[in-house]
Amino acid sequence: MPTALTLCGKTYREFAETIERFHGWKAPGVVIGGFMVDLAQEHVGTGVEADAIVETIHCLPDAVQLFTPCTIGNGWLKVVDWDKFALTLYDKRTREGTRVWLDLEKTRRFPAVYNWYMRLVPKQELPLDVLLGEIERAGRGMLSSAPVRVNRWHGKSKKGEVSICPRCGEAYPVVQGGMCLACQGRGYYEQR
Amino acid sequence: MPTALTLCGKTYREFAETIERFHGWKAPGVVIGGFMVDLAQEHVGTGVEADAIVETIHCLPDAVQLFTPCTIGNGWLKVVDWDKFALTLYDKRTREGTRVWLDLEKTRRFPAVYNWYMRLVPKQELPLDVLLGEIERAGRGMLSSAPVRVNRWHGKSKKGEVSICPRCGEAYPVVQGGMCLACQGRGYYEQR
Structure with a gap:
C-alpha cells in the first residue's frame, strides 16, 4: 500500500478506521465501495451537489453514507435491492453522472477478489487480510465506469x-x- | 435542556454534533429518532445483540445507524418504506424486542411537533430552533412503546x-x- 494513498479525502488509515467505526468491521465490500466512491467523485467533480444510487443493500450503502454527504435518512442516497455491486453519483440538477461497478472480468487478475465475490471459496479458506491486501493492490484496477443520465428515482421522495x-x-x-x-x-x- | 441529559450514551451536544456531521443538519426527525433509539435501547437492555427495523426512509434510518451498531450496509438495519415514524429494536436471537413510535396523541401537548409532523404549518412559519426546542422539552413525552416479537424480515438477507x-x-x-x-x-x- 503506498503510504501517500488518499481515498475519499482521507489517508488509508483514516479511511479504514471510519469504516470499522460505522460498519463494525473492515468489510471487503465497504472497502471496495470506498474505491468506487472515490472514482465516481473524481468523475463527477468537486463543487457538484451529487445524489447517489446504489444497486445492492450489501455493504455499498455504507461506503456512500461514509464518504459522501448522501445518507438514506436525508434522502440523497437511494438503495435499489438488485444485488449488483454498482453505484451512481450524479449531479442532482442535471441528472448526469457516473456509474461505477466492480468489473468481474477485471477482477480475474485478482483471484481472491474474484473468488470472494463469486463465492467460489469458503470464507475460512480466504483469510480477511489476504482479501483486503488484494483489494488494496487492485484499487481502481478492478473497477469500470461509464457516464450516465439518471431517469428514475431522482429527486426527493415527497x-x-x-x-x-x-x-x-x-x-x-x-x-x-x-x-x-x-x-x-x-x-x-x-x-x- | 437539563445539562445532565445524556442520549444514546452521549451528551446532548455530542448527540447533536453526531447528527449534523452525518445527516448534514440537525434535522428534527433524526433528533426525535435519537430519543426513540434511546428509549428502545433501554427496553431491550445492554448486552443484547439487537437488530433494527425502521418503518420510514425519512430521517429515522440515520438515527439508528448513528446510535446503534446497525447499518443498512451491514444488514442489521432493515428499512421498510411505510412512512410511519416507528422503529423496532429486537434481540436477534429471540426476535423479542420493543417497538417505539411517535405518538401523535401525545404530541398534541407539543404543538410545534404536531404541526410539523402533520404538516399543518408552512416550514417558514415554524423556525427550526422553536421546533427543536420543543422536541428537546418533549423527549420521551411524545413517544409510546410496546413489546413485540418480530416475525418477518429478521435475519440476514442471504x-x-x-x-x-x-x-x-x-x-x-x-x-x-x-x-x-x-x-x-x-x-x-x-x-x-
Missing part, C-alpha cells in the same frame, strides 16, 4: 397526505388505504 | 447464486432471470 389510522391510532400515509399497512395484516411484528 | 449477465457482462443474481434487471429495461439510467 411525503403524501398524513392521516391517523382508525385502528392503531398512529399516523400513516392515506395513500395506503383506510388503515395503515400493519393493521392491514402486512406488518412484521406481533404484540407480546 | 445472497443467492451469482451469474454473469450475458448482455452487460456484470455480475447479477440468477434468480432475476436470464439477464440482469437493468438489461431487462428496468434500470434507472441511460448511457450518455
Whole structure:
C-alpha cells in the first residue's frame, strides 16, 4: 500500500478506521465501495451537489453514507435491492453522472477478489487480510465506469397526505388505504 | 435542556454534533429518532445483540445507524418504506424486542411537533430552533412503546447464486432471470 494513498479525502488509515467505526468491521465490500466512491467523485467533480444510487443493500450503502454527504435518512442516497455491486453519483440538477461497478472480468487478475465475490471459496479458506491486501493492490484496477443520465428515482421522495389510522391510532400515509399497512395484516411484528 | 441529559450514551451536544456531521443538519426527525433509539435501547437492555427495523426512509434510518451498531450496509438495519415514524429494536436471537413510535396523541401537548409532523404549518412559519426546542422539552413525552416479537424480515438477507449477465457482462443474481434487471429495461439510467 503506498503510504501517500488518499481515498475519499482521507489517508488509508483514516479511511479504514471510519469504516470499522460505522460498519463494525473492515468489510471487503465497504472497502471496495470506498474505491468506487472515490472514482465516481473524481468523475463527477468537486463543487457538484451529487445524489447517489446504489444497486445492492450489501455493504455499498455504507461506503456512500461514509464518504459522501448522501445518507438514506436525508434522502440523497437511494438503495435499489438488485444485488449488483454498482453505484451512481450524479449531479442532482442535471441528472448526469457516473456509474461505477466492480468489473468481474477485471477482477480475474485478482483471484481472491474474484473468488470472494463469486463465492467460489469458503470464507475460512480466504483469510480477511489476504482479501483486503488484494483489494488494496487492485484499487481502481478492478473497477469500470461509464457516464450516465439518471431517469428514475431522482429527486426527493415527497411525503403524501398524513392521516391517523382508525385502528392503531398512529399516523400513516392515506395513500395506503383506510388503515395503515400493519393493521392491514402486512406488518412484521406481533404484540407480546 | 437539563445539562445532565445524556442520549444514546452521549451528551446532548455530542448527540447533536453526531447528527449534523452525518445527516448534514440537525434535522428534527433524526433528533426525535435519537430519543426513540434511546428509549428502545433501554427496553431491550445492554448486552443484547439487537437488530433494527425502521418503518420510514425519512430521517429515522440515520438515527439508528448513528446510535446503534446497525447499518443498512451491514444488514442489521432493515428499512421498510411505510412512512410511519416507528422503529423496532429486537434481540436477534429471540426476535423479542420493543417497538417505539411517535405518538401523535401525545404530541398534541407539543404543538410545534404536531404541526410539523402533520404538516399543518408552512416550514417558514415554524423556525427550526422553536421546533427543536420543543422536541428537546418533549423527549420521551411524545413517544409510546410496546413489546413485540418480530416475525418477518429478521435475519440476514442471504445472497443467492451469482451469474454473469450475458448482455452487460456484470455480475447479477440468477434468480432475476436470464439477464440482469437493468438489461431487462428496468434500470434507472441511460448511457450518455
